[in-house]
Amino acid sequence: EDKVVQSPLSLVVHEGDTVTLNCSYEVTNFRSLLWYKQEKKAPTFLFMLTSSGIEKKSGRLSSILDKKELSSILNITATQTGDSAIYLCAVPGGGADGLTFGKGTHLIIQP
């Protein structure tokens, strides 16, 4: 059974801090790992990672995959209150590309 584990489950930091969110996975046939940000509605896509060691970057967010360690990290630098959200990590695997999600990291940025 495919499995995705995220840590920490919740994190409270101050504006301006840098945070690192972790995701580890066990999947029968790895193809990709995806990061999403979820606020009050459906998740919004952040990154899709397929190759180990290649950092993907979007503004203050960046992510990298380590296939050897079966893990990925999501970094957010110079955090802002608008970064407060649940960050979800997912891998395709359940039911013909259906995503298996981790439980998410609930990130709270305090002013």
Added chain:
Amino acid sequence: GAVVSQHPSRVICKSGTSVKIECRSLDFQATTMFWYRQFPKQSLMLMATSNEGSKATYEQGVEKDKFLINHASLTLSTLTVTSAHPEDSSFYICSAEDRVSGNTIYFGEGSWLTVV
């Protein structure tokens, strides 16, 4: 703008009635769409894979007679919650993969279902 549209965004229905949720891919064709369910403060759980022109594939523990899925065209999948009960109240989200443009998976906006 949204590439996957879900409707309605919120619906309240009475116990025992059925409610239909639509999921449309707006600018790409999706032979496969997915339906998820999310309880408050929990992660998304895959319910079923919706296959265009054939029967849906349900995940273990999901009642196929209760959650009817129809994928009649390459841009539309519907989820019908039949004989709804209060415990069916949840956030339902669909997704579709755009295989032409980098295999990005897009989500609909989600539908809040409240059964009273």
